Amino acid sequence: MKKAMGEKTIFEKLDEELLEFHKYLKRKDLDEEDIGMIFEPLLGEKNRGIGRCFFILMSIFLIFHALIRTEIGWWYILAMSRMFLIKIKPFYDWSYLKNEECMIPKWWEKGVEKNYTPNCNFCENLKNVEVLDQLDGGELEEFYMEVQKPVVFQYEFPTVDHVWSSFFQDDNFLSSFPCSIETNVMENEGNIGKILRKISIFPNFFVHFQNCEYDSMKYFRGVVPTPKFVPDNISPVQYNWLMWSRNYTFPRFKKIELSNSENFKLVGQIEGRATYRLLPPGKCEKICEEVEVTLGKGQVFIFTNFWRLEYSVSGSEEEIEDVGVILEAHSIL
Structure with missing residues (x-):
């Protein structure tokens, strides 16, 4: 001193x-x-x-x-950034920001969102989902999308063998990190290659994850392209999901956190079967019923962001592999 x-x-x-x-x-x-x-x-x-x-x-x-x-420098910076985000996730859950266009809260719009009331007339008389063989883009937009009405089509997707071989032959896709994942065989998150290799060694499993890295999303939509009957005013797919299960039965429905910014949602069943449930907006729950549809191989389920989505699969000896995809894009209605 x-x-x-x-x-x-x-x-x-x-x-x-x-x-x-x-x-x-x-x-x-x-x-x-x-x-x-x-x-x-x-x-x-x-x-x-x-x-x-x-x-x-x-x-x-x-x-x-x-x-x-x-x-190599850009890859190193991205890798370090991902590692940093993964390390801080136990202390700060940033995952809800992945679909946000702006990290700064729009305080001037909070009152508008809080007072927003959806049009429950769209769903109050909806009991089931129509299954159609074909429909052109204009009819799809006018009679279904504009009135928030889901619909099922027949569509020939790539085979599951083509999907897997395409995924495993692209190193950039395998090294990308999903921004949302849920599975029963991994605790810690990893890149897509690690996830697919890890779960494939188990006799029964389920996994669903969302791509949000640009190159990964672009490659995914090249492997699983948007059907040709989709209207021209639908933008390229912004986010895509993979849902995969093998010999796995779970009684409860699993929630999929879809993006609110993309109002066009397409669910496609590449292999097996799965049951999808659409839930009405929270303020319409007492007016509208939940709607369920079971998709088989080669079927497409289209709906808008008016609905919330859950799904369930039930494995059996005949259908031990269930593979589905979700494509999210923006439509100017």
């Missing part, structure tokens, strides 16, 4: 001496320019310190900029 006080006294004395020296120079009628030249050595040290800090910051910025311009 005495030493600290002593150092403070020395600096105070030095400060006083500099002030006295400055006053002395003023009494000698020296102008500010001459006084500045006398104090130049002291100011030079300060300026050199600022210059060194600026040089270090610019060097860090240029190195970072060079890294993101290279494939």
Whole structure:
């Protein structure tokens, strides 16, 4: 403590001496320019310190900029970012932000969302889902999408063997990380390659996950393209999901957290069977009933973000593999 006080006294004395020296120079009628030249050595040290800090910051910025311009550097930054997000998830659950377009809450819209009342007339008389062989895009939009009415089509999807071989031959797809996953065989999250290899060694399992990385989503929609009967005003698929189970039976329905920003939802059954349940908006629960539909291989289920989605699979000896996909896109109705 005495030493600290002593150092403070020395600096105070030095400060006083500099002030006295400055006053002395003023009494000698020296102008500010001459006084500045006398104090130049002291100011030079300060300026050199600022210059060194600026040089270090610019060097860090240029190195970072060079890294993101290279494939390996960009991959390394993404990998470190993912690891950081995974590490902080036990302390801060950021997963709900994955579908948000803006990280800053729109406080001026909260009152509008809170007071929003859906049109329950759309669902109050809906008892079941129509199953059609064919329908053109105009009819699909006018008679189903615009009135929030779900519908089922027949469609020939790629075979499950083609889907798996395509997934496992693309390293970029396998190294991508899903932003939402639920499964019974893994506790810690990993990339898609790790997930698929891990669950495939189990005799019975289920998994569903959502892609939200751009390259992964783009590759997925190349493997499982949007059906041709979809209207032209539907944008390219923004988010896609994979649902896979083998010899797995669970009595309860599992919830799928679909994006509210994409109002076109397409569920396709590539292999096996699964039962899907549509739940009406919360404010329509006392007016509208839940709607269930069971999809077989080669069937497509289309609905809008008016509905919430749950699904259930039941494994059997005849159908031990159930594979489904969900494609989410935006439609300008």
